[in-house]
Amino acid sequence: MSELDAALTVFSQEAEELLTDMEDALLLLETNPDDSETINSLFRAMHTIKGSSGLFGFNCIVAFTHEAESVLDLVRNGERVIDAELISVLLDSKDHTAKLVEHCLTQPDTPIPAELSAVSERLIKQLTGRQETAIQQAAEKSSVESEGGGDISTDDNWLISLDFHYDAFRDGMDPLSFIRYLKTLGEVKEILTLAPDMPTGDDMDPENCYLHIKIAFQSDATKQTIEAVFEFAAEDCDIKILPPNSKIEEYLRLLDQQADTHVQRLGDMLINVGALTKNDVDHALQHQHADSLTEIEVPAKPLGEILVEQHVVQQPLVDQALKKQEQTKQKLASEANYIRVDAAKLGHLINLVGELVISSAAMNLIVERHALTDAGDVAASMNALVNSIRDTALELRMVQIGETFSRFRRMVRDVGKELNKDIELYISGGETELDKTVVEKINDPLTHLIRNALDHGIESAEQRLAAGKPAQGTVQLNAYHESGHIVIQIADDGAGLDSERILAKAIANGLVKADHDLTQQEIYNLIFAAGLSTKDQATNLSGRGVGMDVVKKNIEALRGSVEIDSVTGEGTTITISLPLTLAIIDGFMVGTGQDRYIIPLSMVDECVEMNPEECEIDEIQHYINLRGQVLPYLRLGDYFSNQIIDSNNKRESLVVVKFGQVKAGFVVDHLHGEHQTVIKPLGKVFDNLKGITGATVLGDGNVALILDVQGLINSAIKYQSSSFHRQIKTNLSGERK
Amino acid sequence: MAIEVKQQKNGVIHLAIQDEMTIYSVLEQKQELLKYLKTAKEVQIDLADVTEIDGAGLQLLMFLKQEALAAGIKLSLSQHSKAVVEVFELLHLSNHFGDPIVISADWRTS
Numbered sequence: 001m002s003e004l005d006a007a008l009t010v011f012s013q014e015a016e017e018l019l020t021d022m023e024d025a026l027l028l029l030e031t032n033p034d035d036s037e038t039i040n041s042l043f044r045a046m047h048t049i050k051g052s053s054g055l056f057g058f059n060c061i062v063a064f065t066h067e068a069e070s071v072l073d074l075v076r077n078g079e080r081v082i083d084a085e086l087i088s089v090l091l092d093s094k095d096h097t098a099k100l101v102e103h104c105l106t107q108p109d110t111p112i113p114a115e116l117s118a119v120s121e122r123l124i125k126q127l128t129g130r131q132e133t134a135i136q137q138a139a140e141k142s143s144v145e146s147e148g149g150g151d152i153s154t155d156d157n158w159l160i161s162l163d164f165h166y167d168a169f170r171d172g173m174d175p176l177s178f179i180r181y182l183k184t185l186g187e188v189k190e191i192l193t194l195a196p197d198m199p200t201g202d203d204m205d206p207e208n209c210y211l212h213i214k215i216a217f218q219s220d221a222t223k224q225t226i227e228a229v230f231e232f233a234a235e236d237c238d239i240k241i242l243p244p245n246s247k248i249e250e251y252l253r254l255l256d257q258q259a260d261t262h263v264q265r266l267g268d269m270l271i272n273v274g275a276l277t278k279n280d281v282d283h284a285l286q287h288q289h290a291d292s293l294t295e296i297e298v299p300a301k302p303l304g305e306i307l308v309e310q311h312v313v314q315q316p317l318v319d320q321a322l323k324k325q326e327q328t329k330q331k332l333a334s335e336a337n338y339i340r341v342d343a344a345k346l347g348h349l350i351n352l353v354g355e356l357v358i359s360s361a362a363m364n365l366i367v368e369r370h371a372l373t374d375a376g377d378v379a380a381s382m383n384a385l386v387n388s389i390r391d392t393a394l395e396l397r398m399v400q401i402g403e404t405f406s407r408f409r410r411m412v413r414d415v416g417k418e419l420n421k422d423i424e425l426y427i428s429g430g431e432t433e434l435d436k437t438v439v440e441k442i443n444d445p446l447t448h449l450i451r452n453a454l455d456h457g458i459e460s461a462e463q464r465l466a467a468g469k470p471a472q473g474t475v476q477l478n479a480y481h482e483s484g485h486i487v488i489q490i491a492d493d494g495a496g497l498d499s500e501r502i503l504a505k506a507i508a509n510g511l512v513k514a515d516h517d518l519t520q521q522e523i524y525n526l527i528f529a530a531g532l533s534t535k536d537q538a539t540n541l542s543g544r545g546v547g548m549d550v551v552k553k554n555i556e557a558l559r560g561s562v563e564i565d566s567v568t569g570e571g572t573t574i575t576i577s578l579p580l581t582l583a584i585i586d587g588f589m590v591g592t593g594q595d596r597y598i599i600p601l602s603m604v605d606e607c608v609e610m611n612p613e614e615c616e617i618d619e620i621q622h623y624i625n626l627r628g629q630v631l632p633y634l635r636l637g638d639y640f641s642n643q644i645i646d647s648n649n650k651r652e653s654l655v656v657v658k659f660g661q662v663k664a665g666f667v668v669d670h671l672h673g674e675h676q677t678v679i680k681p682l683g684k685v686f687d688n689l690k691g692i693t694g695a696t697v698l699g700d701g702n703v704a705l706i707l708d709v710q711g712l713i714n715s716a717i718k719y720q721s722s723s724f725h726r727q728i729k730t731n732l733s734g735e736r737k
Numbered sequence: 738m739a740i741e742v743k744q745q746k747n748g749v750i751h752l753a754i755q756d757e758m759t760i761y762s763v764l765e766q767k768q769e770l771l772k773y774l775k776t777a778k779e780v781q782i783d784l785a786d787v788t789e790i791d792g793a794g795l796q797l798l799m800f801l802k803q804e805a806l807a808a809g810i811k812l813s814l815s816q817h818s819k820a821v822v823e824v825f826e827l828l829h830l831s832n833h834f835g836d837p838i839v840i841s842a843d844w845r846t847s
Binding site for chain 2: 174188198200201204205206207209
C-alpha cells in the first residue's frame with residue numbers, strides 16, 4: 001500500500017464516521033430541533049469532509065459540501081430555521097456525499113457520472129432554497145434516464161469454435177453428431193465448416209480430421225450446458241465457446257452483483273457468473289503454467305490475457321472482473337483492515353503475553369523436572385501456541401515505516417527551497433515493518449540526520465556542477481531487515497565528510513589528542529561527539545554542534561546503533577540499525593558459574609566447544625584464534641566478576657557473536673540453549689551498568705541478564721593488548737569492506 | 738467396386754459413389770477419386786447411392802472440391818442422397834459446393 005493509499009484509507013474512514021455522526025445528528029434534530037450542539041456537529045461534519053476532500057483534490061465533493069456547509073452555517077447562526085423539509089434534504093445530501101466519496105475513492109480518474117452531478121445540482125438548489133421548477137426537475141430526470149439506458153446488443157449468438165485434432169475420426173468422433181445434438185439446445189444461426197490446414201493431393205490423409213467448425217448459436221442454455229455437449233470431444237478437439245454479446249451485459253451485471261465480502265480470483269469470478277467454465281480456466285491456467293516453464297525470463301502472462309487470447313471470453317468481461325476485484329480489495333481494505341485500538345490496551349496485551357511466555361516456560365520446566373511424559377505433549381502444543389500468540393501480538397504493534405519516511409518529502413522540499421538547493425528524496429523499503437514505539441522514537445533522529453544531509457551534505461548547485469555532478473542533489477532513504485534488526489540508511493550524494501576538518505575541530509575542542517591513532521572510521525564517528533560541527537557558520541537548520549550526539553543517544557536508547565561512512569566527493573551514508581521490537585526477543589541463554597545471561601539469538605553466530613583443535617586462546621594478547629580467524633574475546637565470568645564455584649569445570653564453550661560486521665567471542669561455562677526472552681527494563685539505579693541492557697525472569701523464577709552485545713564487543717576489542725591492537729583493527733576494518 | 742465410372746468422354750468423367758462415405762471407406766475412396774481428378778477435365782459425381790455419410794465423408798467431399806478448384810477442374814455433385822442433403826443442411830454447406838440439390842418428395846415423409 002502506497003502512502004497515498006494509506007492516506008485515502010484514513011480519509012474514507014474519517015468521512016464514513018463523520019457521515020454516520022451526521023445522520024445520527026439529523027435524526028436527533030427531528031425530535032429536538034433547537035439543540036445547538038447537534039447543529040454544530042452537523043456543520044463540523046460537512047466542514048471537515050470539505051477540508052479533507054480539498055487535500056486530495058476531490059473537487060466534486062468540495063463543491064457539494066461547500067453548499068451544505070454554508071446552509072448549516074446559516075442554521076448555526078440562527079439565520080435559517082431547520083425544519084423537517086431541510087432535515088430530509090440534508091439527509092439526502094448526506095447520502096449523496098457518501099456516494100461522491102465512494103466514487104472518488106473507487107474511480108478517482110473518471111469524472112463523476114452525469115447522474116451524480118445532476119443529483120448534486122438538484123440538492124444544492126434544494127439546500128439553498130432556490131426552488132427549481134417541476135419542469136426543470138423532470139427534464140433533468142429524463143436526461144438521466146436516457147443516459148442510463150443503453151443500446152441492447154442485437155448480436156445475441158453464442159460463438160462456438162471447434163477445432164478438431166487429426167485423430168478425432170480415428171477415436172470414433174463424428175463432428176456431425178455433436179452438431180446434431182447441439183441443435184436440440186437451440187438454433188444454429190450460422191455454421192462455417194473449414195479445413196484451413198488440409199493438405200493437398202496425396203498428402204491428405206482422409207482418415208485425419210482437418211475440420212474446423214464455427215457455429216453461431218442461439219440458445220438460452222448456460223455455458224456449462226453448451227460445453228457439456230462437447231464433453232466427449234474435449235480430448236480430440238479445441239473447443240472455444242464465446243458467450244453472446246447480450247450475455248455479456250448479463251455477466252457484467254452479475255459481476256457487479258457479486259458479493260464483495262472477500263477477494264475472489266479472476267477465474268472464480270468468471271466461473272461464478274457463468275461466463276467461463278471450470279474447463280476454460282483450467283485450460284488457461286495450464287497454458288500459463290506451461291508458458292512459465294518454457295520461458296523463464298518472461299513473467300507469466302496474466303490469466304485474463306490468456307483467456308481473451310484463447311477466445312473463451314470477451315475483453316470487457318475480463319476488464320469488468322478485474323475492476324470488480326480491485327474494488328472489492330479496496331472496499332475490504334477500507335472496511336476491515338483497521339480497527340482503532342487504544343495503544344494502552346495493546347501494551348497491556350503485550351505485557352500479558354510476556355507473562356504468559358514466562359509462565360509457559362515455568363510449566364515446561366516442571367513438566368521436564370518431573371518427567372511427566374503425558375503432560376509433555378500437551379505442554380509442547382501449548383508452547384507452540386504461546387509462540388504464535390507471542391508473534392501475533394508483537395505483529396499487532398508493527399507498522400510500516402513508509403509513513404514516517406514520506407513525511408520527509410515535504411521537509412526535503414521546503415528545506416531545499418530555503419537553502420536554494422534542488423534536492424530529490426528517494427524512498428525505498430517503505431513497507432519494512434517495525435515496532436510502533438520504535439517508529440515514534442526514530443522520527444526525531446531521522447529528521448535531524450536528513451537535515452544534516454541537506455544542509456552539510458549536498459553542495460550548492462554551482463559547486464555540484466563544478467564537481468561534475470548533476471545540479472540536482474539526491475538523498476536516499478532506505479529501510480530493510482537484517483538479522484532481527486531493521487536497518488535504515490540515509491545516503492546523500494554530496495561532498496562527503498572532511499576528515500581533516502573534523503579532526504582539527506576535535507583536537508581544538510580537546511576531544512582527541514593531537515597524537516591520536518584513529519582510523520578513518522573513528523574520525524567520522526567523531527561527529528557524533530557533543531560539541532562538534534564542521535560547518536563554519538551555523539544556519540538555523542544545523543551546524544550548532546548539538547544534535548548528532550543526541551541522535552546517537554536516542555538511537556542507543558532504542559538498543560540500536562548508528563554508523564557513518566563517507567567517500568570524499570561522493571557522499572555520506574549513515575546507517576542506523578535498530579531492534580525490531582522492544583518487548584520480547586528470541587534469546588540464547590548461557591551461564592557462567594550460577595549466573596545466567598541472555599544473548600539475543602539474532603546476534604549469535606555460532607557456538608563451539610573450547611578445544612585446542614578448533615580454537616586457540618591467547619591469554620596474554622587476549623585473542624582467540626578460531627579456525628584461523630582472529631577474534632577478540634571476553635570471559636563473561638571474569639567480566640562480571642562472578643564467584644567461581646565449580647573451579648573444576650574446564651569444559652568451557654565459546655559463543656561467537658556478531659554485530660554488524662564485527663565479531664567477538666564470549667567464553668562461558670554452560671550453554672542453555674534458546675529461550676524466549678521477555679525484556680524487563682532495569683531500573684534507573686542500573687543505568688551505569690556496562691554490558692547489560694535488561695533482565696528477564698526465567699521459568700524457575702530466577703533472573704537472567706540480557707547482554708548488551710554491542711557494548712561487550714567494544715569492551716572485548718579494548719581488552720586486547722595494546723601491542724596487538726592495531727593489527728586486529730586493520731583486520732576488522734578489512735572485513736568490513 | 739464402390740465407385741462406378743458411368744461415362745468417360747472428352748475428359749469429362751461421370752462417377753457414381755455407390756457406398757457409404759464414412760471413416761471406414763474414405764481412405765479407399767480418396768485414392769480412387771484423386772486418380773480421376775488427376776486425369777479428367779471435368780468430374781461429375783453422382784451421390785444417389787451414398788447411403789450414409791459422416792464427418793470424414795464430408796471432409797472428403799470438401800477435399801475433392803478443394804483439389805478440383807486448385808487444378809481448375811470442374812467438379813459437380815449431383816443426385817444427392819438423403820443422407821448427403823441432411824449433412825449439407827446441417828452444416829449449411831449447400832452453397833459451398835454450389836450444386837443444385839434436388840430434394841425428392843418421398844424423403845419428407847420419413
